[in-house]
Structure formats: C-alpha cells, structure tokens
Amino acid sequence: MNFRRFLILAALSCVAAVLGACASPPLIVYTLEASGEGSAVPPAAGKIGVVEVSRVLVPDAVDSQDIVVRQGSTLVRSSRGRWATRFSVGATYYLTRQLAQRRPELLFTDQPQIEPPNYRLVVTIGALDVTANGTATLEADWLIVPRDPARPSQRKRERYTSSGPVATDQDVVALNMAVLKQLADTIAASAPW
Numbered sequence: 001m002n003f004r005r006f007l008i009l010a011a012l013s014c015v016a017a018v019l020g021a022c023a024s025p026p027l028i029v030y031t032l033e034a035s036g037e038g039s040a041v042p043p044a045a046g047k048i049g050v051v052e053v054s055r056v057l058v059p060d061a062v063d064s065q066d067i068v069v070r071q072g073s074t075l076v077r078s079s080r081g082r083w084a085t086r087f088s089v090g091a092t093y094y095l096t097r098q099l100a101q102r103r104p105e106l107l108f109t110d111q112p113q114i115e116p117p118n119y120r121l122v123v124t125i126g127a128l129d130v131t132a133n134g135t136a137t138l139e140a141d142w143l144i145v146p147r148d149p150a151r152p153s154q155r156k157r158e159r160y161t162s163s164g165p166v167a168t169d170q171d172v173v174a175l176n177m178a179v180l181k182q183l184a185d186t187i188a189a190s191a192p193w
Contacts, residue, residue, distance in 0.1 A: 028081045030067065030173045032094035032180065047107035049118035049193060051099070055110070056091045057124040063088045067169050071132040081169030087128075091180060095123065098184035106193060119193050120145045123183070128176070136162045136175035140183055144191055151192075158186055 062068070063086055066077040083090055092110045099121075100108040109117075127139040141157035162178035165171045 025080055028169060029084045030081055030169060031084045032090045032173070032177055033097065048105050050107045050109065050113060050115075051119045051121055051193060052113050052117040053092060053096045053099070053108060053110045054120060054122045056088050056095060057122075058088045058091065058128060059125070062125075062128050067172055069130050069132050069166055069172055076132075078169050078172070081173075091125070094177070094180055095184055095187075098181060099188055102184065102188035103191075103193070116147045118147050119191075121187070121191075123187075128179070130166060130172050130175050132166060134163050134166050134175075136164075136179050138179035138183060142187060144187075144193075146192070154190075154192055156186075156190060158183070160186075 061075060065082045065084075065086060067081045067083060068075045068077050070076070085093075096108050096110040100106070106118075121142060121144055123140055123142045125138060125140045127137065129138075130136045138160045139157075140160075141155065144154040146153065160179045160182040162175055162182070164175050164178070166175065
C-alpha cells in the first residue's frame, strides 16, 4: 500500500514539474507614463481655471488591454505584455497629465466636476496604428467647449507620426507615448484657454 502511494505521489510530482516547465513567461503590465514622469504636475491650489478632459474615444480594435502591432492587415497582440487599463482610460489619464505639465496655471482633470469647468476637452482618436516596420500614426480630432455659451467652440484635426524600434513591448509603448505627446503639444499650443 505504501509503495502504491509512493508511485502516485511520484507521478503527480512529475506532472507538476512538466507543467511548471511549460509555463509561459511572466506577464508584464505597462502604463503610458514612466515612473516619476507625472511628478512635475503642480498641486491644484491657485489654479485660474478648470479643464475637464472627457474620456478619449478610440477605435474598438485599439481599446483593450492588448498591446498590438500591425503586420500588413493583421493585428498581432503581445503574448507577454498588456496595458494596465483599457487604452482609452490610460490615454485619457496620460493626455490629462501631459496637458497639466504644459499649462500649470490650469487644473486639468479627467474626473467629472461638480461645478461646470471653464472648458471641456473632447478628444477622438480616429486611428492609432503601430506597424511592424516601426512607424506609429495617430489621427485625432478634438473639440474644446467653453463654459461661456457666447464664446465659440474650437475644433481641430491633426495627424502625427513617430518612428522607432518595435522589437519589444516597451518599444511599442514608447511609440504610443510619442504620438500622444505630439497631440498634447498641439492642443496646449492652440487652445483658447
């Protein structure tokens, strides 16, 4: 009886060892912000206006936690890396922080406000594409709506590109960040606030 129990335990140990050897590499979770990058955003006290950033709208193929690269007409998702949140949530947070760094006199927030903000910013990303040859393209339009109905809204549309390696997930993340930074630069420079 003891010998039979020994054989069963030995067989289970072998199965566990084989399954452990076949395990996939650990999952790596990425954000659109390097550590410490957002620490330069000053506190809310003393701000002269509030800009509410609505959740960024992105195409369905991009709005997931998958990190993807396009090879021809195929979207290839990373087997090891994922975004920490849906891309639209991460992009909203990242864009809000980028704008806050560029215009420190204003309070940029991606949270709904109790009182009407001075401006609402609505960003729609029509296309976001990172290709296997290392080119990132972002097409976006945005609408800035002032609280004062007598003032006109401002609508713009731009296209941004960036090039770089795509050998690792970190490379793909960097390309996504590069085109989103270009978008933030344009919005900050052209906005009426």
